Amino acid sequence: MNPKEHPIEGVVLQPLRVFEDERGAVMHMLRVDSLLFKRFGEVYFSEVRPGSVKAWKRHTRMTQHFTVPVGRIRFVLYDDRPGSPTAGSLSEIELGRPDDYRLLVIPPGIWYGFTGLAAQPSLVANCADLPHDPSESENLVWSTPLIPYDWKGRNEF
Numbered sequence: 001m002n003p004k005e006h007p008i009e010g011v012v013l014q015p016l017r018v019f020e021d022e023r024g025a026v027m028h029m030l031r032v033d034s035l036l037f038k039r040f041g042e043v044y045f046s047e048v049r050p051g052s053v054k055a056w057k058r059h060t061r062m063t064q065h066f067t068v069p070v071g072r073i074r075f076v077l078y079d080d081r082p083g084s085p086t087a088g089s090l091s092e093i094e095l096g097r098p099d100d101y102r103l104l105v106i107p108p109g110i111w112y113g114f115t116g117l118a119a120q121p122s123l124v125a126n127c128a129d130l131p132h133d134p135s136e137s138e139n140l141v142w143s144t145p146l147i148p149y150d151w152k153g154r155n156e157f
Contacts, residue, residue: 008079009086012036012105013093016067027101029067030127036105038063041130045123048073048116053151055113056140062130064106071122072096075104078111078147090149096122111140111147 014036019026030037041062048054048071055076066075077091094100094117106112116122130136142151 006091010107014103038129041128043127048122050116053115053142055142056111058111060136065127066104068095071118073114075114081109
């Protein structure tokens with residue numbers, strides 16, 4: 001595990017299989033028989049341009065299952081859940097191919113955001129366990145002082 005990938009209670013990082021040959025690749029993400037799968041809500045893709053920041057969001061009931069099949073993304077997570085053993089913790093996790101193709105599972109209650117690191121647009125895939133419902137999520141602007149992270153200065157912690 002990368003030293004910046006401080007564990008946050010309930011967050012899971014799982015390596016994913018890639019089957020590649022001269023024709024291209026098949027990349028696994030999530031299977032119904034995985035212990036990480038609860039139920040299907042929806043799948044969506046988010047394109048992230050180089051250097052763009054999409055932050056901050058948290059869900060009250062939805063679990064996120066993220067992977068990055070194209071490009072490279074830095075996810076930043078912040079735990080401010082009362083009573084959590086990791087309350088106040090930040091975690092910085094980079095995903096993408098070819099070396100960090102993994103599944104990132106974010107449980108409800110964790111603030112998260114991400115930024116594009118590749119020279120071209122990156123693609124984030126999310127298999128959420130509930131359909132999108134704006135009433136069960138919260139948003140903050142990326143530059144909020146409520147979360148101790150500097151997207152433009154890239155924290156070293």
